[in-house]
Amino acid sequence: MSSPLWEVFVRPRRGLSHTHVGSVHAPDADMALRNARDVYTRRQEGVSIWVVPAAAITASSPDEKDAFFDPAADKVYRHPTFYDVPEGAKHL
Amino acid sequence: MYGNDFGELSGLLDQVDEAEKALVAAAHRDADAGADDPQTYFDGVLAADQKIEPRDWMPDAYRKTLIRQIAQHAHSEIIGMQPEGNWITRAPSLKRKAILLAKVQDEAGHGLYLYAAAETLGISRDELVQLLLEGRQKYSSIFNYPTLTWADMGAIGWLVDGAAIVNQVPLCRCSYGPYARAMIRICKEESFHQRQGFEILHTLAHGTPAQHAMAQDAIDRWWYPSLAMFGPPDADSTHSEQSMAWGIKRFSNDDLRQRFVDMCVGQAEVLGLRLPDDELRLNAETGHYDYTQPDFDELMQVIKGNGPCNRQRMAHRRRAHDEGAWVREAAEAYAAKRAQPVGAAA
Numbered sequence: 001m002s003s004p005l006w007e008v009f010v011r012p013r014r015g016l017s018h019t020h021v022g023s024v025h026a027p028d029a030d031m032a033l034r035n036a037r038d039v040y041t042r043r044q045e046g047v048s049i050w051v052v053p054a055a056a057i058t059a060s061s062p063d064e065k066d067a068f069f070d071p072a073a074d075k076v077y078r079h080p081t082f083y084d085v086p087e088g089a090k091h092l
Numbered sequence: 093m094y095g096n097d098f099g100e101l102s103g104l105l106d107q108v109d110e111a112e113k114a115l116v117a118a119a120h121r122d123a124d125a126g127a128d129d130p131q132t133y134f135d136g137v138l139a140a141d142q143k144i145e146p147r148d149w150m151p152d153a154y155r156k157t158l159i160r161q162i163a164q165h166a167h168s169e170i171i172g173m174q175p176e177g178n179w180i181t182r183a184p185s186l187k188r189k190a191i192l193l194a195k196v197q198d199e200a201g202h203g204l205y206l207y208a209a210a211e212t213l214g215i216s217r218d219e220l221v222q223l224l225l226e227g228r229q230k231y232s233s234i235f236n237y238p239t240l241t242w243a244d245m246g247a248i249g250w251l252v253d254g255a256a257i258v259n260q261v262p263l264c265r266c267s268y269g270p271y272a273r274a275m276i277r278i279c280k281e282e283s284f285h286q287r288q289g290f291e292i293l294h295t296l297a298h299g300t301p302a303q304h305a306m307a308q309d310a311i312d313r314w315w316y317p318s319l320a321m322f323g324p325p326d327a328d329s330t331h332s333e334q335s336m337a338w339g340i341k342r343f344s345n346d347d348l349r350q351r352f353v354d355m356c357v358g359q360a361e362v363l364g365l366r367l368p369d370d371e372l373r374l375n376a377e378t379g380h381y382d383y384t385q386p387d388f389d390e391l392m393q394v395i396k397g398n399g400p401c402n403r404q405r406m407a408h409r410r411r412a413h414d415e416g417a418w419v420r421e422a423a424e425a426y427a428a429k430r431a432q433p434v435g436a437a438a
Binding site: 011012013014015016017046069075077078079080082083084085086087088089091092 | 116231
């Protein structure tokens with residue numbers, strides 16, 4: 001039986017967010033951290049790693065992508081560029 | 093001074109962009125690592141203008157100060173939905189209504205980003221909500237003023253959101269990573285809020301005499317409470333000095349207030365509306381506008397709970413929380429039911 005899959009997130013530098021970089025197999029969380037370190041940060045790519053059981057991630061379905069994200073498509077007024085800034089108005 | 097974010101008064105989005113670039117640049121600088129003593133390491137990170145992250149050692153007081161500040165900020169976003177929510181059903185057109193809905197929805201979103209940032213400091217969301225409901229944590233006193241006319245939606249967007257932005261742009265450079273990153277996201281979205289308020293006022297100010305008068309009345313009522321949003325004068329500000337040393341706060345209350353006034357004068361001229369201050373004039377020596385201070389005794393009264401709407405805001409929040417209880421319970425019951433292994437007794 002192969003060991004479970006873990007998704008790996010690396011914080012590249014202090015001040016930046018953790019970013020998904022890939023996955024590893026490992027029997028437990030500690031091993032997953034060590035494997036992730038060896039696979040993804042051999043060249044000092046990070047200062048912090050998160051591992052998350054892949055089974056714990058719920059993803060949106062690609063088939064439903066359009067319907068899922070549609071509600072945001074017709075709301076141009078959420079963007080500042082929707083509004084006319086009168087001539088001479090500064091710092092807006 | 094940090095970069096050029098306080099010299100030239102550039103546009104909001106440019107300033108946020110600058111802050112984001114500075115964050116990335118600082119992240120790529122090599123700081124002095126290897127100090128064994130945690131306090132020395134903490135001080136070194138701050139000195140290098142880099143970010144403290146959730147699992148780093150930090151002084152207890154730094155953690156407490158951040159929890160207090162981020163929580164107050166989150167609560168303000170949540171309570172801040174009420175004065176504007178008051179006008180959703182009475183917006184003058186479908187377009188204005190859709191925009192106002194989107195804006196109030198953003199405030200809820202901002203509250204959630206901030207609660208999430210606070211939770212990285214080891215306090216739970218439930219605790220934070222409880223502290224608000226019990227009145228043990230505060231929210232911005234500006235939301236204890238009533239929104240009497242449609243023009244108030246414009247005044248809130250232009251003045252209240254404008255003041256909030258002046259306060260918040262420097263927070264994009266805060267020393268605590270999760271807070272700084274949340275603020276960058278929030279400030280980018282706030283730009284729409286400020287502009288839509290300005291547009292509402294501009295439309296009213298260039299409409300009928302009655303509409304113009306309504307816009308002017310809103311400015312007359314919101315100007316001084318907006319100035320008070322920057323907090324007490326520096327001499328009386330209790331938390332400022334330590335927060336500056338920790339890189340949580342970057343500029344003093346009075347500096348930010350001055351900046352806001354300087355920004356608003358030109359914008360009011362474009363609107364064709366008057367800022368209600370006879371003492372307002374450019375000081376040739378300082379290059380800044382002299383202005384009348386807000387009534388800080390009134391601010392203290394509102395903070396103590398005696399503003400025009402304090403009780404109404406808290407009563408509404410408690411009622412909304414209680415009336416939403418069945419939704420939370422139903423969602424939990426459904427999740428528990430789905431979590432039962434296949435074949436278990438139904």
